[in-house]
Amino acid sequence: MSGGxxxxxxxxxxxxxxxxxxxxNVIGRQxxxxxxxxxxxxxxxxxxxxxxxxSVYGNSEDLLGDFRLAGREGVRIISKLPPGKNEDENAVLxxxxxDLDRLHTKCIDCYxxxxxxxxx
Numbered sequence: 001m002s003g004g005x006x007x008x009x010x011x012x013x014x015x016x017x018x019x020x021x022x023x024x025n026v027i028g029r030q031x032x033x034x035x036x037x038x039x040x041x042x043x044x045x046x047x048x049x050x051x052x053x054x055s056v057y058g059n060s061e062d063l064l065g066d067f068r069l070a071g072r073e074g075v076r077i078i079s080k081l082p083p084g085k086n087e088d089e090n091a092v093l094x095x096x097x098x099d100l101d102r103l104h105t106k107c108i109d110c111y112x113x114x115x116x117x118x119x120x
Contacts, residue, residue, distance in 0.1 A: 018060025
């Protein structure tokens with residue numbers, strides 16, 4: 001991998017697409033569907049191929065799914081298990097299946113714990 005390729009490995013967090021969030025939210029609202037799609041298109045054009053989302057990010061997973069992000073070559077999607085949803089294997093698998101449905105895909109690249117307290 002060349003130095004230039006290494007420098008382009010970014011992951012875009014999508015919480016602000018799914019809900020009004022953050023002190024850096026200068027528009028003071030959640031972006032529209034069209035604004036979100038424009039941002040996702042620009043990110044892809046700029047070489048961003050990794051996208052971080054979670055079911056607790058409002059409708060972020062739905063937007064990524066409607067944009068058909070998962071079907072694009074080279075795109076990686078990371079999502080997270082909602083806090084407190086680690087009761088048993090069936091609960092975790094149920095949450096994952098719901099996330100996959102929202103993302104319109106059969107698999108994602110990484111599924112993280114959203115809360116370190118859920119490690120046990």
